[in-house]
Amino acid sequence: MRNLLRFLKRYYYIFLFILLEGISFYIISQNSYYQGSAITTFANEIAGKISTKTQNISHYFTLGSSNESLAKENARLRSKIENSYVKYQHKAFQYNDTIYKQQFEYIDAKVIQKTINKRNNYFILNKGSIHGVKNNMGVIGPDGIVGVIINVSQNFSLVMSVLHQDSRPNIKNARTKISGTLVWEGGNYSKGKLIDIPSSIPLKIGDTIITSGFSQDFPEGISVGKITNFQKDKGTGFYVVDIKFSVDYNKLEFVYIVKNFFKEEQQQLTKDIKNE
Amino acid sequence: MNKDIIVGFIHFFVIAAFQVFILDGVHLLGYINPLIYLWFILMLPTNTPKWAVLLLSFSMGFVVDIFAGYIGFHCAVLTFIGFIRPLFINIFFSGKEIESNLRPSIAEMGLSTFLPYLAFLVFIHHFLYFSFEIFSFSEFFKTLLRIFLSSITTILLILLFDFLFFRKRK
Numbered sequence: 374m375r376n377l378l379r380f381l382k383r384y385y386y387i388f389l390f391i392l393l394e395g396i397s398f399y400i401i402s403q404n405s406y407y408q409g410s411a412i413t414t415f416a417n418e419i420a421g422k423i424s425t426k427t428q429n430i431s432h433y434f435t436l437g438s439s440n441e442s443l444a445k446e447n448a449r450l451r452s453k454i455e456n457s458y459v460k461y462q463h464k465a466f467q468y469n470d471t472i473y474k475q476q477f478e479y480i481d482a483k484v485i486q487k488t489i490n491k492r493n494n495y496f497i498l499n500k501g502s503i504h505g506v507k508n509n510m511g512v513i514g515p516d517g518i519v520g521v522i523i524n525v526s527q528n529f530s531l532v533m534s535v536l537h538q539d540s541r542p543n544i545k546n547a548r549t550k551i552s553g554t555l556v557w558e559g560g561n562y563s564k565g566k567l568i569d570i571p572s573s574i575p576l577k578i579g580d581t582i583i584t585s586g587f588s589q590d591f592p593e594g595i596s597v598g599k600i601t602n603f604q605k606d607k608g609t610g611f612y613v614v615d616i617k618f619s620v621d622y623n624k625l626e627f628v629y630i631v632k633n634f635f636k637e638e639q640q641q642l643t644k645d646i647k648n649e
Numbered sequence: 650m651n652k653d654i655i656v657g658f659i660h661f662f663v664i665a666a667f668q669v670f671i672l673d674g675v676h677l678l679g680y681i682n683p684l685i686y687l688w689f690i691l692m693l694p695t696n697t698p699k700w701a702v703l704l705l706s707f708s709m710g711f712v713v714d715i716f717a718g719y720i721g722f723h724c725a726v727l728t729f730i731g732f733i734r735p736l737f738i739n740i741f742f743s744g745k746e747i748e749s750n751l752r753p754s755i756a757e758m759g760l761s762t763f764l765p766y767l768a769f770l771v772f773i774h775h776f777l778y779f780s781f782e783i784f785s786f787s788e789f790f791k792t793l794l795r796i797f798l799s800s801i802t803t804i805l806l807i808l809l810f811d812f813l814f815f816r817k818r819k
Contacts, residue, residue, distance in 0.1 A: 386699045390732045393707045401721035416715040490682045495718030
């Protein structure tokens with residue numbers, strides 16, 4: 374017994390080290406296997422509460438640029454509403470509310486904590502489960518795509534931004550309608566890469582890239598960026614395309630969380646296929 | 650001793666806040682991500698009990714983790730640094746320096762003693778952190794570049810702040 378105590382006293386330091394490392398790795402494994410693990414939700418809530426305070430200060434420094442991008446978006450939307458169109462066909466027009474059904478709803482949110490200089494970057498937003506946010510909802514900004522919600526606490530939510538090695542949103546070329554995948558390879562936060570675009574259809578520098586709408590997280594036609602450079606990969610028959618993001622992630626402040634009313638229905642369809 | 654603990658707490662919060670609210674939001678060339686929070690562990694006085702160093706490393710890592718969005722990384726890596734710190738203290742500092750419970754800094758030890766200790770631990774920390782973060786060999790050279798540039802930036806930042814804020818204790 375005495376020897377045992379002496380042994381523990383001498384090596385307690387190593388045991389403590391192993392215990393702490395064990396806790397760390399346990400938390401990491403929880404994060405990677407279960408999306409929305411309890412510990413991340415808890416941390417999310419704390420970080421959100423503190424960051425809201427500091428964000429209130431830093432908010433003023435980016436006020437100019439975020440106002441500008443919101444004003445631009447307003448102008449774009451204003452040009453789309455009914456009374457900015459002239460009616461050319463004066464036929465009988467049946468007004469029927471039931472032929473349209475709303476598919477997407479947007480929850481406005483504010484970015485209160487973000488990283489952009491790591492290999493995998495996250496944002497924390499000031500809207501959580503009590504505002505109706507759920508896991509796997511898409512997030513877009515006034516200028517384009519931002520990321521996907523991966524964890525929700527009561528008042529806050531955590532977004533995996535497109536600046537992340539696991540982020541692979543489906544996109545398409547607005548001109549040719551050919552779809553591909555957006556990836557980010559680290560480094561500059563304003564430049565991304567497109568893969569899986571077949572090299573049989575010619576591209577142009579300056580082509581606009583938008584979301585394809587194939588994934589149920591984003592509506593179709595959300596801006597992603599513009600092609601700055603491309604080359605053929607001889608081995609695979611696909612293009613390697615460099616794009617410049619339309620969103621400045623460093624200045625991003627106001628975002629919208631996308632709620633898709635048909636998502637469960639769509640998932641139900643594909644789930645049945647997988648089960649066969 | 651009491652004064653040391655209070656000063657330690659202040660250091661803890663100032664360094665963590667600086668890392669989380671300023672350095673994590675700054676973008677430098679895309680490859681530089683200074684991780685200055687490990688300075689807190691490096692500058693604990695040489696006679697700080699080992700268990701305290703370990704627990705402090707873990708809590709510092711946890712605080713930074715909470716704000717980085719992905720919990721566990723900083724904890725695991727910084728706890729390891731806390732674990733190997735005594736070894737490096739024995740290698741780089743003389744017996745007299747260890748016994749008199751000095752705070753590792755330029756003012757107390759001189760640049761020639763402090764820099765190798767700082768550089769080795771910072772480099773080991775960045776190597777582990779960035780390899781962990783990517784967790785594959787797919788971007789090997791980019792990761793190496795990232796480790797190298799970030800280590801140098803962190804070392805320069807720590808030297809600068811050390812020079813600015815710590816004067817010799819009388």
